[in-house]
Amino acid sequence: MRYYLLLLLLVLSFNGFGWQERNLLQKKADVAQLKSALINHQKWVSYPAYNDRQGWDKLTLGVKEEIIERGEQALTHEWEVVSATDYLEFERSGSRDIMQNPFGRNNSALADLVLAELAEGKGRFLDQISNGIWLSCEMTSWALSAHVSREQAENTSLPSYKENIIDLTAGDMGSFFAWTYYFLKDELAKVQPLIPERLRENLQTRILDPFMNRSFWWMATNATPETMVNNWNPWCNFNVLTCFLLLENDPDKLAQAVYRTMESVDKFINYTHEDGACEEGPSYWGHAAGKMYDYLALLSQATNGKVSVFDQPMIKNMGEYIAKSYVGSGWVVNFADASARGGGQPGLIFRYGKAVESTEMQQFAAYLFERDGGKNVYQSGRDMYRTLENLLSNNELSETSPAVPQEPFTWYPETEFCYMRNASGFFLAAKGGYNNESHNHNDMGTFSLYVDNTPMIIDIGVGTYTRQTFSSERYSIWTMQSNYHNLPMINGEAQAFGARYRSKNTEVNESKSSFSVDLANAYPDEAKINTWRRTYRLQDDKLLLEDKFSLSEIKGANQLNFMTWGLPKTEKPGIITIEKEGKSIQLKYDPQQFEAGVETVEVTDPRLTKVWGNQVYRLSLNARQQKLRDNYKITIQKR
Template identity: 60%
Template sequence: MNKFFLIVVLLFTGKAKAYEPRDLLQKKATLQQVKTSLVSKDQWIKYPAYANCAAWDKLTGPLKKELIQEGEKYLNYEWKVIRATDYLEYERSGSRVAMENPFGSNNTALSHLLLAELAEGKGRFMDQVINGVWQACEMSSWALSAHLGAQKSRRSLPDFNEQIIDLTSGDLGAFLSWAWYFLHNEWDKTNPVISSKLRNNIEQRILQPYMARSDYWWQAFNYKPGMLVNNWNPWCNFNVLTCFLLLEDDADKLSAAVHRTMISVDKFINYTNEDGACEEGPSYWGHAAGKLYDYLQLLSYATNEQINIFNEPMIKNMGEYIARSYIGNGWVVNFADASAKGGGEPGVIYRYGKAVGSIDMQKFAAYLVNNKQGNNEVNAGRDFFRTIENISSYHELLKTALALPSATCSWYPQTQFCYMKNKAGFFFAAKGGYNNESHNHNDVGTFSLYVDETPVFIDAGVGTYTRQTFSSERYSIWTMQSNYHNLPMINGMPQQFGSQYRAKDVVFDAKKSLLTMDISGAYNKEAAVNSWVRSYTLSPTGGLVIEDVFQMTAAKAANQVNFMTWAKPDISQAGVVLIEKDNRRIKMDYDASLFEVSIETIPQTDPRLSKVWGSELYRLSLTAKKQLLRGKYKFTINKY
């Protein structure tokens, strides 16, 4: 396989968590039941026709002016050509943005223009909408350069012999299906070729390949134990479902396609843990559980609520995860590639909460809107369904009582995520798990600590995606390595990548506010460790105590316990580390007879990281003075 397009084993192979064949959707309806449940577009689409200006005025309400003004910014937009060399740059330098930036710019323009035309209804934006649709149809593919390695050619130029359904090709297919639905009659007044060309494009790029192929990895039709089924599955299937529901008029073909998406989405639900935690982190929740919600809601609409699984407890668990992962002031619990900033999309959270009967989610969504946290944009870009649903539920959301979830602890036993809060303003989060989770970092046993909504001990997250990010070179990137998480290097060795590297004996005691696990299994044999039991205890009114109790088979190199911090630690006083940030003052006590202390300053030149953390992060390293076969380290963290 071409080295530029190696689909990383960490994403698609390796023994993973337990897969439970729940098949909730298939148990809800057979193929024949799907056919009898589906209703016509006129019955399930609740949005007004383009020509019904009064209904659009009512729907958009106070948003109308804003939607039109945003569209006006693109009345003279120059549509960007995505050049062959923009695609080739992914091979040549690893850059994704060379292709993604102009592509994204066009999609943003088109989304604003379409909404403005629907809101105003006077034809003022129509020519530019047609230009955007025509430009999209002239592209060889709607897939990203970074995803074209799934082609049989394994190259980054779109191969006209093969259509790939990825996240963006699916998104654009679904978006353009809505554009066709609302405007094709108007386009026909200009020239019927516009609507027929677009419809033909969507059929060839989405409808036909989805039914003909079973080898798109995200479909998971050929699921085998150990395969990963992540956010791509509900995301892509939602887009496919949208295209079929809006464009397919043959009842047999439509019911077959809908049922096929149900089989595929069941693979994602089967893969997801019963506890509902998103192992990819909160910033991926909108693409994973959030996209599952979109899929299920669309399916429910199209079947007049006859195919509906919102009453399933795990679907509710998947939704409430996003509310419980919120720390405050825009900060969220982040593991793996997720960012520490971003509280979610209020509209999706609110509607999901209504669907599953979660008051916590509805109030949390209202909190985000009223406190201007998370992504409060009504326009969801190329995700037209979310946009139109945001508009439809906007007034209701604004009237909802607001509150943050009151739970003092959240324990996800299968995913092994633990959150604890106390009266002193501490918010603690830690994970067990294994080192082949979706968007994995080698981070078994790591923790984060926030004090009064300010990050103290952190998980850095991930930088801008490049070819290297999802390649065999992934773990050469510092953010992916355990030695740049709040974890020990044992005998000088970091954790290793692979499903066999995992936490053992993970126990959470809610009464004692105690989480304990043996993380020795995350290290290879070179670490020569029999056990390394890490425990976290959060006092109800005080601080956090971290203990490491270990047994080694050999002492090869000094152990090193690392802590990542946002503020620069003060290590001038032996036995004490002082950290101050935003008027929050924290001290960590340690045994000075056991450790030498050092600080590494890590410049943040990557915009994805510096946007969150600023110009620098710090690694605090406590290196053992003695090499011991067994021992105990203790760290006590309090305010001062």
């Protein structure tokens, strides 16, 4: 019986943090035990050597021609120089893309070239690979302009030549180049020995030495229960682990380095709620729990299974979150910065599911594989490990029966995510939580509603990242504000940002399909709220929303906001119709209590337009009278 199957679960206290001193990895081995367990000199690698042509033919069966074709296209790639002003554009205008785009195109070309050379084995891609390696080694840093100033002494987005930092992309490139060196060092030496020599030296000075000699923020070295530890931690640690396992052949140094990554990843596991939900949303699951899986899988492989925590229930919970958060038809539950479109990488989800013995994950992965036609699912760009693992698991994945989870009720008691389905095709996602989660929006108590897998009342997500997105200006961006989520404005006040702005007295009743939370603590003191209890009840053919509140003072207007994909139209006072993609719902309210208004919200950011198109809408129900106490009731049903 699942942990949430209770007739009534009342969460009386919620501190917003999942921190628990589990230290699962450190309990498996100390440095001495780890040294004994580690398989040295890359003998743990299960992929064929470069000269094993039969092995590569088997590994790339069915996709070899496609791999080689992509490599051939990259043979004519014009290597792009990332200039100093490209980096500086981040601090001048806030744009990340000016620097990231040419850098990304170079790295994608390199990934295609290396994989093509491994698949074909004739040496015709080596010159262009050498060009890409040489250009990369000429760069001051592999870190992104958006990340360097956080760690380096100079407060600028231009990388300093005086120090090396490890961010997400520097780590990715380190991992990718470690695999390139492992497979191709002898072949690259035939082009010119300085090429693999310089690459190895770069990996030492850019990844291995900095990791051992300093503490980056993502390592969470001195983390406390109040420290946020997000996807950077497993992502960067996975890359560092890869580099050490592929490059370091001194047993003592290797054990020390691997244990240092274990201490760090334990901080991520300690931070994560036992229920396993990803507070950053499905778009980040692959970088958070997914990267943790990659790390754990690699660590287990390199120790012949002696250091493994896949039997821990919370590790399974963290994996199954990605399947349970899938609505259908390509739509996912998208709180925080996550996109509403997605589903995840089939190969990754499948392997994670195998590791934790989750049939649900394996079948969901097979569904995604089938949905995408089984095409290009092996390709993971510069993430060479996932590409290789995808190639290994593709056949087994293709033979797995597909299925999409259809659970009527899913509850994450610590993260406070609640999903409900009914037989009429409604899918409701609601949340409690607090307003200082990773990639936070001020959205405590919000909900999204899907009808027959079509989003009707939506969470729009986040636009293209800029300097402003992760700065003191974050909550000046409309997508982050509670008034552009499905929440009330109370006494003229929107929700506030910070760890103190959190849920209170959350109640969940599975038998009645209800989720209820007091929103009062999510608003500033100026809102003068005693209580504001919002309740969602999903019945057989409708959703009931109720706001019951008490204020200590009347200062401003109350307004119920609903973000919609389709244009809300007033049929008559008290009835709003919303239509989209052949689906239609009616939202009913008391016209004596509210006056309805509709605002068209123009969408121009490409990250959002590819999901929602050029506009969405905000339906506002404006209270006609301000009262210290009242009860608002909304009904939503199919039209």
